[in-house]
Amino acid sequence: MFESRTEPLAPRHIFLQRAVKYFGLAFVVIGVALAIGVLGYHFIAEFSWIDSLLNASMILGGMGPVGDLPSDEAKLFASFYALFSGLVFISVMGIVLAPAAHRALHLFHLDEEDQKS
Template sequence: MFDAFESRTDPLASRLVFLQRVLKSALLAFVVSGLALGVGVLGYHYIARFTWIDSLLNASMILGGMGPMGDLPSDSAKIFASFYALFSGLVFISVMGIVLAPAAHRALHLFHLDEEDDEKEDRKS
């Protein structure tokens, strides 16, 4: 799905290539978030015995970092909610990395291009 980013010695990718990378990263982040939300909805529905709407609400709130909305009826539901909260934190960090990767790579690549230009000027003088 993803072509490799250009190396430090390659020229900077065009804006079109950069925008394609941003869109692919956003799509991947959306898919990862959707899968994580699905895990939460299924868990809250089948383990905590919430309705589908309440399961969606609780999974969305936990995944979004807000916290649970209802009382958990059993110990197994509380254990699931604990693991889902930890899992959601990792998903958040991963999604942020996926979304920011193209911009971070481009910024670092620009920095190295400027550095190489300075080195070339120093060699000429």
């Protein structure tokens, strides 16, 4: 997937293609997580579709719920969805930062080899 430390640094256009691909993957992960939240709020908390989208977006973005939850089942779902959203946030940050972090570490390895020779 990425070049190994013995290979030369990938050209800038390859790095940009890789970064765009990983941003796309991150948006897919966010979309799936948002869909889970919208469906859960709609069918478990019995919110309208727009209110479900609002609540799922707010929790996924780390802001917190907007509406009052009518039942214990809805409160349990919101609790688990909030924990799930925290993990999604960490995962998405890892996905988005992976190409840049790899490139930076690869540059350090190239610098080491230049100093040895």
